[in-house]
Amino acid sequence: MLNQVKPIEAYFIEDEPYYLSSGREIDIFTQAYRNHLPVLLKGPTGCGKTRFMEYMAWRLKRPLLTVACHDDLTSGDLVGRYLIQENETVWMDGPLARAVKTGGLCYLDEIVEARKDTTVVIHPLTDDRRILPMEKKGEILRADPEFMLILSFNPGYQSIMKDLKPSTRQRFVSLEFDYPEEAGETAIVTREAGVDEETARRLVHLGHMTRNLKEKGLDEGGSTRLLINAGKLIQSGIPPRDACLSAIAYTLSDDVEMQRSMDEMISSLF
Numbered sequence: 001m002l003n004q005v006k007p008i009e010a011y012f013i014e015d016e017p018y019y020l021s022s023g024r025e026i027d028i029f030t031q032a033y034r035n036h037l038p039v040l041l042k043g044p045t046g047c048g049k050t051r052f053m054e055y056m057a058w059r060l061k062r063p064l065l066t067v068a069c070h071d072d073l074t075s076g077d078l079v080g081r082y083l084i085q086e087n088e089t090v091w092m093d094g095p096l097a098r099a100v101k102t103g104g105l106c107y108l109d110e111i112v113e114a115r116k117d118t119t120v121v122i123h124p125l126t127d128d129r130r131i132l133p134m135e136k137k138g139e140i141l142r143a144d145p146e147f148m149l150i151l152s153f154n155p156g157y158q159s160i161m162k163d164l165k166p167s168t169r170q171r172f173v174s175l176e177f178d179y180p181e182e183a184g185e186t187a188i189v190t191r192e193a194g195v196d197e198e199t200a201r202r203l204v205h206l207g208h209m210t211r212n213l214k215e216k217g218l219d220e221g222g223s224t225r226l227l228i229n230a231g232k233l234i235q236s237g238i239p240p241r242d243a244c245l246s247a248i249a250y251t252l253s254d255d256v257e258m259q260r261s262m263d264e265m266i267s268s269l270f
């Protein structure tokens with residue numbers, strides 16, 4: 001399967017993704033792109049960072065190459081590697097190299113999860129040089145003028161934050177994301193889950209209540225994504241309380257007390 005490479009055309013987004021803006025992020029991102037500045041997207045899980053990237057890729061008409069980072073991710077996964085194919089050694093570009101060559105947007109999702117050698121690779125791409133050293137191949141790639149690097153991370157996971165060195169970090173323009181304000185989030189849940197506005201309003205209210213539990217023992221409050229998931233179950237005929245318990249309460253916590261508190265919140269709303 002490794003040798004099946006999707007053509008770059010497959011990475012263009014044809015239909016406009018639904019994205020509700022909540023500030024200046026579209027303008028700032030567009031100007032960062034025009035000025036060849038890399039961008040850092042910060043924000044909690046499920047708040048719209050990926051959707052924003054899809055929207056911007058569509059708007060700028062550039063291919064979007066997303067890499068979900070994890071703790072085994074190496075520079076080879078990004079840059080490329082030699083593979084054996086039918087007894088021959090062939091070089092296979094990684095997603096970062098492809099984006100550099102084709103003028104794509106390379107989105108490294110949860111970069112701080114990746115191993116340190118990956119940040120070493122992106123370093124020379126983030127300043128005026130805009131080059132990608134391909135050590136294993138003994139080549140240096142100069143980035144296409146349209147190439148852009150975007151990183152995301154969730155600042156809630158403080159312990160791994162220190163992995164992003166200040167010297168890397170200070171090359172980026174940063175955009176802070178958070179859950180949309182009430183009216184916006186209600187509109188998003190209505191549209192994405194297909195529920196009526198009143199149901200969406202209650203789900204958003206529940207979302208706020210769980211977010212208030214964050215200081216009281218819950219790691220993360222319910223994200224926009226979870227509210228949409230609950231809405232989808234409701235829309236499919238699951239009674240609202242069961243939908244919210246499964247999509248929100250049990251997903252957020254394994255602690256019986258915490259689940260009970262959330263059940264009370266759910267019952268007060270539905």
Ligand SMILES: Nc1ncnc2c1ncn2[C@@H]1O[C@H](COP(=O)(O)OP(=O)(O)OP(=O)(O)O)[C@@H](O)[C@H]1O
Nearest residue numbers: 018019020044045046047048049050051192224225
């Ligand atoms: N501003 C928004 N406009 C439209 N949809 C949104 C917006 N914010 C969130 N959503 C909805 O919430 C879902 C989750 O958002 P998304 O996947 O972009 O989160 P994320 O910030 O990338 O999360 P993670 O950090 O877990 O990857 C999206 O699929 C979309 O349905």
Ligand SMILES: [Mg+2]
Nearest residue numbers: 049050051109
């Ligand atoms: Mg995402």
